[in-house]
Amino acid sequence: MPGRILVVDDVAANRLIARAKLTASYYDVIEAESGEQAIELAEREQPDLILLDVLMPGIDGFETCRRLKSGRTTMHIPVVMLTALDQQADRLRGLDAGADDFLSKPYPDMALFTRVSSLIRMKQMIDELRLRHETSRELGLEGLTSIDAGLNFADSSVLLVCDSSDLMAGTVADIRNRLGCAIETAEGEAAARALLASNRYDACVIGPNLSDGEPMRIASLLRARPETRQTSVMMVFPPGDLSKAHLAMEMGVADYLTYPPDFAELTARLKVQLRRKHYSDRLRSSMHDTLVMAVTDPLTGLYNRRYTNNHLESLIARHQPGGQGLAAMALDLDRFKSINDSHGHGAGDEVLREFARRLSENVRGIDLVSRVGGEEFLVVMPDILAENAERVAERVRAAVEETGFRLKDTPAPLSVTVSIGLAFHRPGEAGSTLINRADAALYASKNSGRNMVTLAAAA
C-alpha cells in the first residue's frame, strides 16, 4: 500500500537513509527538518503517514506530535515516532502525545514496512469517511454531534482473549483501573467466539497462549465478519513468532506487542486503538446523522415532505388488501398568517413546534408524521380502522383547541385551532390521489368555519 510519507528529522543523514529505504519500496517521500516545518508541511501536503524523530532542536517530537494530533486537518494522519534507544519512558510519552506507533532506532526494515503499510491502509479507509464528512462540513451539515468531541474511555469496551493461567490475565484489573473501560476476558477460542457473536467490542487483545485454539484464527474471525470488522485487534506474539506479526498486520490486525508485554505500554497502545476506533465511529455516525437531517424538518423535528413523498408509496404497497385500512390526515393551522403578522416569526415558530408536539403525542408510534409546508402537516396512518382514525383526528383537533399555547414573549396563552381533512385509502389508489382527497377534505373544513374534521368523500 504505497503512499506519501513525511520524514521529520533534524539530521540530514537520517532523512537520507529513510528516504532511500522508503523510495526503494515505492513510497513517495517528503522531508522536514524541524517540528515547525513538519506541521506546516503536514497541513499543506496531507501525507499518508509521518515518521517523526523525538530529539530535535526547537519543538521536540512529542510536542510536534501533540500539535499534529490536535490540528483539525492533521489529526487523522498516523504518526510513527522514532526514538534513539529502546527507551520505555519515551515510548509511553510518545503514545501519550497521540503517536500511533513508534520504532526504536536502528529499526529493522521489516518492522518499518509492516507498521507503515498497516497504518497507511487504515488511514486510507478513514480518508473515505473523512471525504464525506468534509463535504458535510462545507455544506454546513456537520452532524448533530461534533467529530472532534473527546473520548471517554469509560464508554469503551475491550475483550481480552487469554487463558486464566496466562500472566496477561493479571492485566485486566490494571487496564480497568487505568482506563475505566469495560473489559471482559475470554478463555480461548471457543469462549471468544461465543462472546463475539453477541457483544460488540471496541478493541480485542489476543494473547499467544491459548489452550484450545489459535490466536491468528480469532483475529481472522474478527476481520472476516462485517459485524466485528470495526473492532481494533491487537495481538501479543512470543519473540520467536514475530514473523507472524507481518501476516497479522496484512490481515488487518492494528497493532502487536511481544510477549510478555509491558503492561503500561499495552495500556498506552490500547488507548491509541480506542481513540482511532472512536474517531472512525464518530465519522460514521455523523454521516448517518447528516442523512437523517436531510429528511427532517429542522424546526419541528418531524419528517419533511421529501421523506413522506418517498415513503408514501411503499407504505401503501405494504398495506394488505384484506387488512385494516390506511388513512391520511391533512392538517393546517387556522389563521396562522395572523399569528406571524401580529406576534412575529419567532412566535409563529413556537406555535409550530408546540403544535408538532401535541400532534405527535396524539397519534400512534407507527404513524408517519410530517411537516409538508409552512403550517401544513400530514399524518399517514397504516393499519387503522376508519372509526379509530376519526377518533385520532378529533383528539388532535381537541388537543389544540382545549389549551392555549403559552409563548415566551406573549403574556396570555394564545388560542390556536387546526382544520383537518381525513381520507381512507381505496384499493389501487395512488398515494398522491389519496393526499389530494385529504387536502380537499381539509379545504372543506376551512370553508365550513375551520377548527373541525371533515371526512373525504368515499369516491
Next chain:
Amino acid sequence: MPGRILVVDDVAANRLIARAKLTASYYDVIEAESGEQAIELAEREQPDLILLDVLMPGIDGFETCRRLKSGRTTMHIPVVMLTALDQQADRLRGLDAGADDFLSKPYPDMALFTRVSSLIRMKQMIDELRLRHETSRELGLEGLTSIDAGLNFADSSVLLVCDSSDLMAGTVADIRNRLGCAIETAEGEAAARALLASNRYDACVIGPNLSDGEPMRIASLLRARPETRQTSVMMVFPPGDLSKAHLAMEMGVADYLTYPPDFAELTARLKVQLRRKHYSDRLRSSMHDTLVMAVTDPLTGLYNRRYTNNHLESLIARHQPGGQGLAAMALDLDRFKSINDSHGHGAGDEVLREFARRLSENVRGIDLVSRVGGEEFLVVMPDILAENAERVAERVRAAVEETGFRLKDTPAPLSVTVSIGLAFHRPGEAGSTLINRADAALYASKNSGRNMVTLAAAA
C-alpha cells in the same frame, strides 16, 4: 486481508481442497454445490468473495455469475471464476459475464491468494461506500442519479503507458474501437507523470518495457496521490517477473497480465476495471448528491433555511469592514394563501417555482438565494453597494408584477406581487439581527399596501 469466501463447485473433493487452502490462510469458508444455491447463499450471507466453478449441472458458472452481477444485493461481491483448463474462450466469456477475475485449474496458491486478497481489500473499501448508500436508500434519499445505471464506456478515459516501439502500443486503436473510450498513451515515466498531473483517468495500463523509468514506480505514484488513488491500475509483467505481481497487488494494483498480453483479454479485463471504477464513482457522487439534497428546498431547488442559517455568519465574517456592504433581502409573496385556497396546492407550488426562477434570474451568481418558509424567501448579497442592492430589490419586485404567472390548469395568467424588506449589514451586527431588520422592513412593506420595497432603518 481475511474475509468470508463462498466456494461454489459441484465436486465435493474440489470444495474440500479449496476449503483446506483457504482455511489455512485464515479465510472463513462457506460452500455451495450449485449455481442456484450459490445465489441464495450469496444473498443471505454476503460473502466477501465468490470462487465459482464454470462447469456445473443446472445453471453453469457463466449464468450464475451473470445473475450474481445483476442482483442488487450481490452485484458488488467479487467473483473469481475457475476454469478447468487455460481456455482463452472461457476467460473471455467469464469476464463478459461480469467476473472480476479467474484462475485456471490447477491454480498455483500464490496466484489464488494474490488475487483473492486484492479483491477482498477492494470490496471492503467499496463496502464503506455502500453502507452510506444503503442508509440513504432506507431514508428514501437515494441520490438524483441511480447507482445501478449502466456504464457507457465512451465516457471512460484510459491511459496506456508504454514505449511506441512496444507491441502494446498497437492495441490503442483496438481498445478504442472495442470500447469506444478515450485512450491516450504516454511514452515512459516522464510522459506519464506529466499527463497524470493534469488529467484524470479511470484506468491506467502500464506496460513492462519503458526506456526511461520503472513500471512499479508509476503504479506507486498513482496509488500514493489522493488525486489519482481512484484510478484503476493494471500492469503487464514479463512471465519471469510474476513475483512482482504479488507486490504490485499489495500496493493496490487492481489486475495484471503476462507479457505479451492477449489483446482480447486485455480489453475484457479493462472493461471489468472500468465497471468497478464506475460503480465506486457512482456511490461517491450519490452520497454527494444526497448531502446536497439536505440543504436544498425540493420544490424550488433553492437553498433551504438550514443552509442559510449555517452560512450567514460565515458570509458576514468573510465580509471586509473596509469593503462594499453586505445586504439581506427578505421577500414574501403577497396574498399567497388566497392563491392556494382558490387554485389549489398544485397551483401554489407552480407559483413558488416560477417566483424562484424570476428571483434567481434577477440577482447575481454570488448571492445566496434561499426559501426559508412557505412563501418566504431570503437573499444575502455580499460585496454590494447600497444603491445596487436597492436596484436589485426593485428589479425583482418589478419582474414579479410585470408579467402574470401562467399556470398549467388556469386559463388566464395569474397576477402575483411580492413585498420586500432590505437591510444593510452594520459593523459587528449578528446575522440574526440583520435578518430581523430585513423582516421588519418586509412587514412595513406589507402594512403599507404590499408590492413594494422598504429599506430597514439604519439603526
